[in-house]
Amino acid sequence: MKIEIDVNNSLHEVTIEANTLLVTVLREHLQLTGAHVGCDTSQCGACTVHLDGRAVKSCAILAIQVADSKVVTIEGIGEVGNLHPMQSAFREHHALQCGFCTPGMIMQAIDLVAHEENLDREKIREGLEGNLCRCTGYHNIVSAIESVAYKA
Amino acid sequence: MYSFDYHKPITLDQALELFKGADDPIFLAGGMTLIPTMKQRLAAPTDVIDLSELGELRGISLSDKGMSIGALTTHNEVASNALVQQHLPVLAQLAATIGDNQVRNRGTIGGSLANSDPAADYPAALIGLGGTVVTQSRSIAGDDFFLDLFETALQPCELITRIEFPLPDRAAYAKFRNQASGYAVVGALVADFQGKIRVGITGAGPCACRAIGIENELMQNLSVDVLDHVEVPDVGFNSDIHASAEYRAHLVKVLTKRALKELLSQNN
Ligand code: FES
């Protein structure tokens, strides 16, 4: 079937099956490969994108469910030379090593800063519960998010 | 995932009609359990009926009967709602500890209750607060709602529309999280309704239940110490790689104490 889906502020027509996942449409139909599939079992958060402004796991949502919603991926928040403040913060604080978890971490971090009051290091750690990183040990990720939260 | 037909009705009646007309249909709310289950091929419905457009399943309101919460309300909506925070803070706090942020942005209270996962948090609230599940055709007392592992009193074509919670004078929830999944190994919600105490337990047995023995002790003497002498039998409790039945029985006591301690610290 054909659906229209709003990704990064532009409408795309895609042909999918009812059981096609959102992350599959993003990565394979739209070539937006920033959202990663780390686990495919709702645990790692590498596939995190924004759906109507909130962080969600795109591996646990059917593409057809979001036909009337707005999806924003890591590609939609900034670009080389014009990074989103959260991207810059991750860079400055050395908050990534291999980078696999980073798109999901950043989308989650933006949701946290926008919706959580009085973020401190502990709340940030709690907020990252749904995102796994195999490299950094989280310390610098927390510092990066903290730096943006304080500026906000 | 096996293939299926997808429907997005815009009225409750349409949703029920679709359900009746299909071979092996299933309702989809937030999908945080259903979609992973379908991906693992543990569920293979012929028709998926997405409820997200049903406005009558949304909204939070306060009346003299208490707090009414639409079935499609997400965990983060409950956690951040000003009415809930003010009049039923224990529910906002409980909702804020479910799963992780991404799951709280999608998962719904109706979906969680209908699923009757033995390790879910909301069942402890439904039982501990003595809430009522309202469907398109009737009201089901929380005490009668959970029947067994993943089994509730809902009929196949019965849909939760909202949940009503009476407002306690004070209440608190404590849970012991599984280190890996964050699910409640055991959770206890203790509520005080003008001296009438209710204790809802999740995680210990096949489905959430009241701890009537503990309630009776506490109604005679509302103190943490009284629980030292209470025996919690582990008969019928779950035993798995996460915890033995004996350990769960121990946790019931410990967590009830923690919740009670917190409850007693609140101003009446
Ligand atoms: S790929 Fe979606 S949570 Fe891991």
Ligand code: FES
């Ligand atoms: S930077 Fe490698 S997984 Fe996080």
